[in-house]
Amino acid sequence: MDAPQTQAGSQVEARRLATTLPIYLGTIFLSAFLLFGIQPMFAKMVLPRLGGSPGVWSVAMVFFQAVLLAGYGYAHWLVSRFAIRHAALIHISLMIVVLLIALPIGIAAGFDRPPPDGEIPWLVALFGMSVGLPFFAVSANGPLLQAWFARTGHAHAKDPYFLYAASNVGSFLALIAYPFAIEPFLALSGQATLWTWGFGLLLAGIAACAGLGLGQSVPGTTGIQTKLPQTVIAMQEKLAWVALAFVPSGLLVAVTAHVSTDVAAAPLLWVVPLALFLLTFVIVFQRKPILPHAWMLNAQLALVAAFVVLIAFKPDFGWWFYLALHLGLFFLTAMVAHGELAKLRPDPANLTQFYLWMSIGGVLGGLFSGLLAPIIFNSVIEYPVLLVAGLLCRPGFTAIKLSGWMRGAIAALVSLGFVGIVLREQQRTDSVRSFFGVNRIVDSDDGRFRMLFHGSTMHGAQKLREPDGTMAVGRPEPLTYYFSGGAIADGIDSVRQARGGTLAKVSVIGVGTGSLACQIRSGEDWNFYEIDPHVVRIATDPTRFSFFNACAPATAFVLGDARLTLADAPNGSLDLLVVDAFSSDAIPLHLLTREALALYITKLKPNGAVLFHISNRNMELGPVVTATARGQGLTTWIREPQQTNELAVQMKSSPQVAIVARQQVDVGPLAGDKAWIRQDGPDTARPWRDDYADIVSAIWRKLSD
Template sequence: MPVFAAAIFTSAFLLFWVQPLFSKMILPLLGGAPSVWNTAMMFFQLVLLAGYGYAHLLTRRVESLGWQIAIHGVVVAIGLAFLPFALSGNLAPPTDQSPVLWLVGLLAISVGWPFFALSASAPLLQAWFARSGHKSSGDPYFLYAASNAGSLLALLCFPVLLEPELTLAGQAGAWRAGYAGLLLLLVVTAALLLRGRAASATPETSAPSASSWKQRLVWIALAFVPSSLLLGVTTHITTDIASAPLFWVVPFALYLLSFVIVFARPLNRDWVLMAQGAGTVAIAVMTILVLAFGLGGTVLLTVGIHLSAFFATALMCHGELVRRRPAASGLTTFYFCMSIGGALGGIFNALLAPALFSSDIEYYLALVAACLLRGLVKGDLRQYRIGDSLYPLLLGLVVALAVWRFVDAAPFAMVGRLLFLLPCALALYWFSERSLRFALGIAVVMGGAFFVRSSVDVLHIERSFFGINKVKLLEKDRKIALVHGTTIHGTQFTDPARRREPLSYYARSGPAGQMFASDGARPRTALIGLGTGALACYRRPDEDWTFFEIDGAVERIARDTRYFHYLSACQGAKVRLGDGRLLLGRESDRSYDLIVIDAFSSDAIPTHLLTREALALYLRKLRPGGVILFNLSNKYLELGPVLSNGVASVKAFARRQLYYPTDSETARGAAASEWMVIAAAEADLEFLTRDKRWLATQGQPGAAPWTDDFSNIFRVIVW
């Protein structure tokens, strides 16, 4: 039995190591977008489904245990031909369409076969153990604990040990060694199993236990909701903070931990239901707080509430799955249905939701579905009462009216917010006594708030692979803004006479305006990140400017004169679609006088634009005397010291300004921002040295600079 456990543990460790590892490899190719992880997860779930399906068919169609072992041994051995996995430096995603299919194809070619072989190993080993004649073979589900332990350890080791200590190439080599070690473990396991079978009189096969289609659909539903929620909560977190392995791994680890707990021992269902209900109510209250009053919590509070609710929901669904599991003879059918549910969750979030919804409503739909699944645990879905519909509708109407009244208004007093939110929370929690009432209550409260918020002063919404862009009016139609995720990415006066005036982070009184006012002519300028195109109005007639923008939706919005006029009024700047770092890398060295880095995904700066290798690239592309202007404005991450360490590592020089506008500057459209100017020689920054607002940079003592192989998000979070 220890050999079985070791093989299952190793297989699971490798399976869950490769997911964040290869996803991090491909992240820079797609601008660090949060959708990279969702798409990768969908692919891995589909391959997991294929692996479980193959395991199910192999154990059902091939009666001989020896032939089953031989066939799977060949499948695993073929995987060695694909290792070590690596990416070609010439790869580039399409810019004229969604890169989802391109990304799925890349994943399939690079890691598809080894992942398929690994995904089938755990259910096959458990099925083989059930036929081994061992005294515990009647209930092999306990081996699932070894699988979950390996999975969880891999996810925890990746950001803490593997990522900081090994380069991506080093990890790929270590992963290949682990895969070869697993193949040897499988050979030893097969030898012991066949020898034990030859010495025992245990029957070769047992009839599979019957499971109805209704039971299978329940298994699929109970697996679907946590899978969808996993991707939804990960996107919700990474959109504003950073799309990085740390924020992929934590929700994923909680997802796996829920399996470990429920397979280890039965949980008190009343406590789990109470925790799931309280967590969901907390999310609903936070949603109202953001949508009605424009207020949010700290990173720790916000992330903590969302992850706690997700974990409680996963415990509820996975606990019910375990309670409804079949006998050992139905093991592969059970796992196959679980993998169908997981894959459907990935497909829904990564493929269907972006096509069906203009906002990230799929996360909240999964929360509503989880509330409905409480009925499977409580058994109360068929006990309908009129209050199950009436009470939620009344509460939803009250919330919708409140959001309509206070949206974009001055922040309401704390006491007033408390007097409104506390009764809402108590009413919703009271609804949790009945599953249908609770699901409808959560649906109408959050749905009503979303509907009102998205209809008041919102002129346009467009969703792409890279995020959700909204165009909305601000300050009683005085300004129009581009909002990506939850962050404003540029504003413009609606007054035609003032349309050429850069606002917000780009105001003339701010660091960007100071830079362009004090510096001389810059004949060639490259700008990574377009936004509304406000910086184009700093261009002089004889200068050659090129914006590099990864999201075609952003360019369409910036050029649409129904909304913005910077590009049309300040003509002459070109726009090229694609990842800015990749496109800039193809330009000739020493070809630009100024490079502006102003790329964001909601409030997050893609980490591959902040690394030592990226800085070295920017410096190579500068002509003598050229400088780099970097927008570091961020609500959740303190990136100034990170970039300062990177500047020191490439032996460059920098000045930094943290700008807070005066009341009069704010009235003229300026916003707080943080910028850094970088140059290869200190003399190239002399034009800023005389300005006391620009200060010398300070890094983090003892902290290593971020590289393409290493970044430490946890250390720079503003908790």
């Protein structure tokens, strides 16, 4: 080869190496963005099928972790068995198949209605049939592209793990962008179309990466390494990868459940722990981490010590303080575990194997907290258990040398302790946990009231004792939002008067403690729709709450998601439908959409009405009800809360209520009551649909009040 040819070849090689890193970075970033963008998008598609419970998100996280593991296994297979040329051919062919048969993303046929039991297998099957193949194809790209980059001859190819930080930056930005920049502006159909175009662009990026990996080098240059020298990884080290990934993954689900159950009820709260989780990966896998690992080790001990002191003395610093404390504990524990994981990363030849075992730990952690813990525990006890496990991830513990019998003894003690915790949790009667969350029965400090909490939101209360300490006797008095004279009771009574004094047929979505049972009049036929069977058991147990037992012992209950079960009710049969499902932080959006309201109207008599209880600490839902109802040609009246100290002392809360009807005469005398404001002005919100809901704007309106 003469000098001009050698020089030209060198220039080609230089240009190839100069473009390698930007193209790999961009492709890995886009892949991670799509990987995390698909998760909230499809979870929202599923919402009308199964409701807005935290359990849906937990199952979704576990499913996506499991498919991620499968994708990592597939990437490891490609890298360990094939040269780049053949691996690229296989992977690009798979992506073309996905583009042709599985996109745009939508719900697979045959999943119109979940079974009354077995929600988890049904939901897993739904995710698998609908989105499993696209997610699998995209999930392989992270380790696969890093392994290819390690063979490019680039200056940074000897340590390609920094690309994992870029991957998690993409995931982080997708997570933040979805609720704030995508969901408020695009319907689900538009999101699915945009994701399909992104997938096509990703396919082009992968082809470009493969092409760069296949570029011919010239003599005297670094060249392409088709096979990297490989070392044997001991099983003990692989199990260490699993353990160090298990703890943060399980803690991610556990801390999300804990803060939403025991600290604060806030929409989109799940975004924060997940964002912190991704941020730890971004930091520890940088070539020069901005937060030194030694700092994280010291800070973890300091915050754990502060946490123990606060548990012992229980000072009232406000929920914001405790929210920050728990998120800080989670972040530092994840930083320590992931920092140790990054220190143990192997040479590039074992890169895909490292990610595979790490993913196994992530899946196991998610399975433990997301699926197993709700079955074996009646509270979120897995949270402190995993915090202790986080201390064991410290290098001081992992470096201890133990004999075989000592390891066996410690394992036996840990197993006995775990069994003891499970048995204790199973015997609890004050806390009941299900797929739909944690319900806690709490008596007030003075013993006068018994309350039901779902997470940190109260869903009803009953008076046990009078102010003088004597036992309350007789018919129980509805309290909290449901007291006589409150907006809910007055709205029901006004519609009753419009019917001549009796409501022939009423349906209620939401049970709570059953307070509304004591608003039923003689000769009226009421039934209650409830998604969580445990709530019905609590409300109908007279040793806990006696509203149903004392006021309506023959009440009928319909179990399942109300959007699906209400569809079975006869059309034109209801005088009144009460929708009482929006006071928690994770509101069931699918009960407040255009499609939901259209269903409600078909079930009403021509002069029927819908009463929405829309009290919510975090969201202003009145404009949503108004705009959605107006889109159906209906009129809305809203009564704002009028809370007083006198009501608070009596455990009564003034609610925000909206009534929707076809004509003014259908709502009775409240139409002339100044407390009930007819919504005649211009809309301040867009109507919600099954494929569109703007949660962020609802939060902003509440903050602006």
